[in-house]
Amino acid sequence: MPSDPRQRRAARHAQPAGGPAAPPPRKEPITVDRITDAALQVVATEGYDALTIRRVAAVLGTGPSSLYAHIVNKEDLDDLLVGRICSEVVLPEPDPAAWREQIRDVYGQIRDQYLKYPGVSRAALAAVPTNLATLRVREGLLAILLAGGIAPQRAAWALDALSLYVSAYALEQSLVRQRRKHPDQEWVLGREELIGRFTALPAATFPQTRRHAAELTSGTGHDRFDFTLGLITGSLVADGRTSQSRTADSRSST
């Protein structure tokens, strides 16, 4: 231990023997794409409710405030998610003879994207209508309906309905699946239990629900989704079609 004050001060300020420690390696820069990737990973594995700025930052190995150099706020992150999800939807070349199948295919893709990221359709439901990736999908769907001879306004309104429906459907399915993962909650019911519940309802108040408990809880996979798309597309008929053609269409789709 040096006894001279000058030497002691020098020792207090001494550089480490090997010179300054090498600074930690510069991390990969944070970008909007990396943020979006990380957010999608979180939603895919933990559900939309687990999506927090802190969670995304943790995946990126940084702190939450670092993200604000690249995104405006959490809502902006939602917008990015929806955009990325829509960008992965494959749009077919419109075929007038198969427009119904094409509509079902595209909306099936959208549904599956939403289900791949459980709960994210909530963000889709809140999205503003000017996201380019979303508009691309809308353009593709519109082209299919127009190719099928549907009048523009009916086409537009039908797409609106279908898009709202698919979002709500995916949201419901995500919640049901999430509830299945946590059966510790006593009010979470499987189908058998739900039937039991329905049939145990007061007969005076719920005669039909009791009688048809099985049908009310029926359906596997995407039966309900397919049924609804069938209802909606079945009602859509080509502009200027003859009455006879309508009959044929109605029979084939119902």
Next chain:
Amino acid sequence: MPSDPRQRRAARHAQPAGGPAAPPPRKEPITVDRITDAALQVVATEGYDALTIRRVAAVLGTGPSSLYAHIVNKEDLDDLLVGRICSEVVLPEPDPAAWREQIRDVYGQIRDQYLKYPGVSRAALAAVPTNLATLRVREGLLAILLAGGIAPQRAAWALDALSLYVSAYALEQSLVRQRRKHPDQEWVLGREELIGRFTALPAATFPQTRRHAAELTSGTGHDRFDFTLGLITGSLVADGRTSQSRTADSRSST
């Protein structure tokens, strides 16, 4: 100031001259109904996003923790809201000759309830299927469809679709109206601006969106809602109906 320690201690413990102040009047007891009323008031005036336990407690003139003697958690509050909203829906006596009008009427009521409490359909979308008030409405709707001769499973699935749709529709409308209230946000667009946006999109990528911008943004009031309900109920046909009857039904509803 007394100098004797005994007197100083007596002064520290002295009762106020007038005896203990009269305790504040006992407040009206907090009940589940009062909580639900307060919550509905908040949602009706400020939207669902403003619904916090603290906000409800403030309306009731108490603190947030006081509510937990009566509700389990915030999700329980959502359940109460949905139940109250459904309890106000008036169910008609099923009429086989007017089942479509009746379905439209009841779903119109539901829609209006959701719109009266902006954003609350989000809670409805997350609700579990065993709320008695919700089941009551479902029972009534099921009875209407069955009276109309619709097969039980189709009836059940159609109700599922319609309920999802009306929730999503109300949610979208609530968001659009909310955005109209805050035009300071630059990305909020009225119809004219939206048309302008659509027509300004790249022609190579968005030919149909540009051409049909007017139709894509058309519709006033609940045109879109009515259109969708028409599509869905138009496709629903009575069980065992003859082919000829189908033709007449299809024409009248499309």
Next chain:
DNA sequence: CTAGGAGGCGAACTTAGTTCGTGTCAAGCT
């Protein structure tokens, strides 16, 4: 009168979105 339960309530805890201030780095200019 005493004990116990119900209800009310403040303090405190945890968590999440966001801002602010500071430091570092890279590019451009003199």
Next chain:
DNA sequence: AGCTTGACACGAACTAAGTTCGCCTCCTAG
């Protein structure tokens, strides 16, 4: 080379919201 400026990264701190815990008061039953 040195200085300036803008972009980026990040920690501390702030605000806000859901909830729990501990304490107090009141009421009812024994």
